[in-house]
Amino acid sequence: xxxxxDLPRNGSLTFQTSQDHSKSTTSKNGFxxxxxxxxxxxxxxxxxxxxxxxxxPPMYVAVFTYLGFGIVTLFGYLRDFMRAVGLxxxxxxxxxEEQKDFVPLYQDFENFYTRNLYMRVRDNWNRPICSLPGPExxxxxxxTDDYNWTFRLTGKTIHGVINMGSYNYLGFAExxxxxxxxxxxxxxxxxxxxxxxxxxxxxxxxxxxxxxxVAMFLGTESAVSFxxxxxxxxxxxxxxxxxxxxxxxxxxNHTSLILGSRLSGATIRVFKHNNMQSLEKMLKExxxxxxxxTHRPWKKILIVVEGVYxxxxxxxxxxxxxxxxxKYKAYLYLDEAHSIxxxxxTGRGVTxxxxxxxxxxxxxxxxxxxxxxxxxxxxxxxxxxxxxxxxYSHSAVYASAMSPPVARQIIRAxxxxxxxxxxxxxxxxxxxxGENTRYFRRRLQEMGFIIYGxxxxxxxxxxxxxxxxVGAFSRAMLERKIGVVVVGFxxxxxxxxRARFCVSSSHTREMLDKVLHALDELGDYLGIKFSRRxxxxxxxx
Amino acid sequence: MDVKNxxxxxxxxxxxxxxxxxxxxxxxxxxxxxxxxxxxxxxMVIYTSYVFVPIHVRLALKFFSGLCGGQQESTVxxxx
Ligand SMILES: Cc1ncc(COP(=O)(O)O)c(C=O)c1O
Numbered sequence: 001x002x003x004x005x006d007l008p009r010n011g012s013l014t015f016q017t018s019q020d021h022s023k024s025t026t027s028k029n030g031f032x033x034x035x036x037x038x039x040x041x042x043x044x045x046x047x048x049x050x051x052x053x054x055x056x057p058p059m060y061v062a063v064f065t066y067l068g069f070g071i072v073t074l075f076g077y078l079r080d081f082m083r084a085v086g087l088x089x090x091x092x093x094x095x096x097e098e099q100k101d102f103v104p105l106y107q108d109f110e111n112f113y114t115r116n117l118y119m120r121v122r123d124n125w126n127r128p129i130c131s132l133p134g135p136e137x138x139x140x141x142x143x144t145d146d147y148n149w150t151f152r153l154t155g156k157t158i159h160g161v162i163n164m165g166s167y168n169y170l171g172f173a174e175x176x177x178x179x180x181x182x183x184x185x186x187x188x189x190x191x192x193x194x195x196x197x198x199x200x201x202x203x204x205x206x207x208x209x210x211x212x213x214v215a216m217f218l219g220t221e222s223a224v225s226f227x228x229x230x231x232x233x234x235x236x237x238x239x240x241x242x243x244x245x246x247x248x249x250x251x252x253n254h255t256s257l258i259l260g261s262r263l264s265g266a267t268i269r270v271f272k273h274n275n276m277q278s279l280e281k282m283l284k285e286x287x288x289x290x291x292x293x294t295h296r297p298w299k300k301i302l303i304v305v306e307g308v309y310x311x312x313x314x315x316x317x318x319x320x321x322x323x324x325x326x327k328y329k330a331y332l333y334l335d336e337a338h339s340i341x342x343x344x345x346t347g348r349g350v351t352x353x354x355x356x357x358x359x360x361x362x363x364x365x366x367x368x369x370x371x372x373x374x375x376x377x378x379x380x381x382x383x384x385x386x387x388x389x390x391x392y393s394h395s396a397v398y399a400s401a402m403s404p405p406v407a408r409q410i411i412r413a414x415x416x417x418x419x420x421x422x423x424x425x426x427x428x429x430x431x432x433x434g435e436n437t438r439y440f441r442r443r444l445q446e447m448g449f450i451i452y453g454x455x456x457x458x459x460x461x462x463x464x465x466x467x468x469x470v471g472a473f474s475r476a477m478l479e480r481k482i483g484v485v486v487v488g489f490x491x492x493x494x495x496x497x498r499a500r501f502c503v504s505s506s507h508t509r510e511m512l513d514k515v516l517h518a519l520d521e522l523g524d525y526l527g528i529k530f531s532r533r534x535x536x537x538x539x540x541x
Numbered sequence: 542m543d544v545k546n547x548x549x550x551x552x553x554x555x556x557x558x559x560x561x562x563x564x565x566x567x568x569x570x571x572x573x574x575x576x577x578x579x580x581x582x583x584x585m586v587i588y589t590s591y592v593f594v595p596i597h598v599r600l601a602l603k604f605f606s607g608l609c610g611g612q613q614e615s616t617v618x619x620x621x
Contacts, residue, residue, distance in 0.1 A: 068563025075571050120566040147568050468563035527557060 057530045076116025091149045121471035122148040135506040164501045165485035169342035171506030172373030172413045190404035202401030219358045223380035226395045227402045229367030230256040232377030235395035238264040245300040283328040301330035307339030307350040313453020318354045333363040341371025372413040433505035448529035460501040470497045480518045
């Protein structure tokens with residue numbers, strides 16, 4: 001349990017549990033007030049968060065996982081050999097005859113893995129969907145005649161599959177015409193495409209409105225929006241840091257953050273996931289030793305973390321990181337892609353969850369792709385930061401501005417969460433999400449599955465471990481009309497393949513119960529209930 | 542009824558074997574190959590142990606008893 005190590009017993013690492021940071025924005029929904037009446041301060045989250053854990057499986061699981069990979073790899077070599085001597089037709093790209101003596105293109109591990117391991121279970125990914133990906137969706141049935149090398153659509157549709165994979169935390173991926181009225185109007189007025197960048201002819205009133213609203217929602221001075229979440233990370237980090245700067249990056253950061261860090265040319269050091277000792281050690285080292293050869297001080301030190309980690313379901317230890325960042329005078333870049341709208345009593349993300357003042361986080365980044373059911377990303381923070389990015393960020397200068405209906409959808413969803421649309425729909429959904437999350441997690445733990453992550457995180461990874469079981473699990477779930485996301489090696493460590501559920505507020509109790517029932521059955525049948533912890537009912541219930 | 546249960550159970554055991562060794566993801570002919578190789582190896586191990594273990598045990602016993610006996614003799618010889 002090295003990852004669970006306690007925080008350094010360091011006097012400076014006290015938490016700030018004040019609640020006044022959201023005074024201007026939360027009073028409307030009244031949720032915060034009721035919280036205070038019950039005497040529950042944000043400090044509760046600190047304590048409960050410590051229950052977040054990464055349970056180790058029994059030893060034999062790791063042994064069989066490696067064994068399984070070993071066997072499948074051996075057969076992969078056999079098949080590659082057969083392809084090489086012409087016993088079998090090769091369906092994938094390969095070197096041409098006349099290029100035989102050139103540098104080989106398809107012999108690295110990645111290609112081997114795709115060809116010989118991924119291909120065997122490929123039917124569990126990229127399934128074509130032909131309806132709104134809400135709590136339930138329709139799948140196009142597809143079959144394969146040659147063990148997943150090619151697929152064929154049968155023309156039939158599988159109706160009413162429960163969707164446990166979309167990041168639709170608040171259920172805003174919806175097609176209710178009443179809710180989408182404003183979006184439809186915007187489409188009528190503005191059309192769909194902008195065909196220009198923000199700096200040229202793409203700067204519209206709706207973008208301004210959106211950005212003001214985002215800033216207000218987050219409690220920051222200013223905000224800027226971009227058309228794509230991935231590019232928000234990968235294009236803005238290079239605008240913020242450069243050569244001579246240091247990036248301290250969590251080991252489980254999303255690819256967009258990694259790409260951005262690499263593009264920036266800054267030195268990157270990786271600290272252990274959510275491990276404050278590891279981070280502090282690196283900060284200390286960075287401050288005392290400076291740059292590696294010259295020993296000049298680093299120009300800037302940027303700590304890059306995520307709010308909710310999408311593969312682990314863990315929540316960043318924000319309070320401790322803010323304390324560390326202040327102590328060592330570093331900057332903090334927080335990617336709230338999965339936490340904005342989904343975490344915190346009123347959906348303001350991890351800053352609210354921990355009671356941290358948003359102005360303590362230098363760069364607040366987030367996406368609209370998840371909770372808001374739209375597309376795009378934002379960066380919020382001080383006005384100088386945002387103005388700088390508007391001028392220098394590649395995705396502001398060179399990328400087309402956000403489509404107006406998309407912007408309207410975000411505004412609609414955000415106003416709904418804030419209660420500004422005059423209804424309590426938003427706060428209801430938040431409450432429902434929290435309830436669903438805790439219910440789902442508790443039941444899974446009771447059943448004896450190993451799940452990762454924090455009690456409050458709507459991302460619920462269920463560890464399956466063995467490569468054979470991953471494929472069997474996903475197929476069996478689909479037979480029971482439940483669509484799940486399974487994640488394997490390149491995205492996770494090789495021994496920790498998992499299924500990842502994303503709980504949504506739009507899941508009804510019946511849906512969750514159906515999923516849980518199927519999981520219980522399958523857990524016994526496939527043998528994936530690995531937990532050795534007796535589940536103790538915690539403070540919640 | 543019982544026969545059916547047993548059949549189900551054996552079916553499940555085989556399924557578990559497929560899953561745990563991950564040969565579940567292989568194509569049927571590969572599974573057959575794997576099973577054949579594994580079966581042959583296990584059979585050979587059992588056969589060799591059946592044939593050779595008794596001989597080795599006997600030899601070992603003889604060796605140790607000889608060792609013990611020899612030692613006693615030599616100590617006796619030394620003392621005398
Ligand atoms: C942490 C994180 N950042 C950024 C992104 C990219 O966002 P988008 O899908 O809006 O491009 C994702 C998407 O999965 C993410 O998980």
